[in-house]
Amino acid sequence: MTNISEKKILQNKLAKFLVDDVFNTITDDDILTVIPTERGAPESWRYQNKTLTPGQILALKNQSTQFYNSDLWKLLKSELIYLAQKNGMERAQTADDLIASKMLQYLVDTVDSRLKTMIK
Numbered sequence: 001m002t003n004i005s006e007k008k009i010l011q012n013k014l015a016k017f018l019v020d021d022v023f024n025t026i027t028d029d030d031i032l033t034v035i036p037t038e039r040g041a042p043e044s045w046r047y048q049n050k051t052l053t054p055g056q057i058l059a060l061k062n063q064s065t066q067f068y069n070s071d072l073w074k075l076l077k078s079e080l081i082y083l084a085q086k087n088g089m090e091r092a093q094t095a096d097d098l099i100a101s102k103m104l105q106y107l108v109d110t111v112d113s114r115l116k117t118m119i120k
Helices: 003-021 054-069 071-091 095-119
Strands: 033-035 044-047
Touching: 044 054, 054 071, 054 095, 071 095
Parallel strands: none
Antiparallel strands: 033 044
8 A cells, every 4th residue: 555655656746846847948938928007008018028019919919809709719619628528527537537627628718718818
């Protein structure tokens, strides 16, 4: 019994090390950051440690709106949620399978929320 729990602990530590130190190549500077401003002033957007111009912000907002309202996004969103639910309910054999299903649902929700915030 101890051997199995020790093995599980080592696997968890190795997985944490790999995720935190080896594969963590994206930092806060690599993602889009929307910086709120005082009432009435335009918001500021930063991406890859650079402030975007008003023209770049407008272009991203337009692209976000088009994609969010597109049939492609609606189709992909429905398909991904369906696959996550189907795999989680019908095919899951381990706790990891259920976690993977929930992670896929979380990813879809995250993308959907990000698109909504970019449109505002």
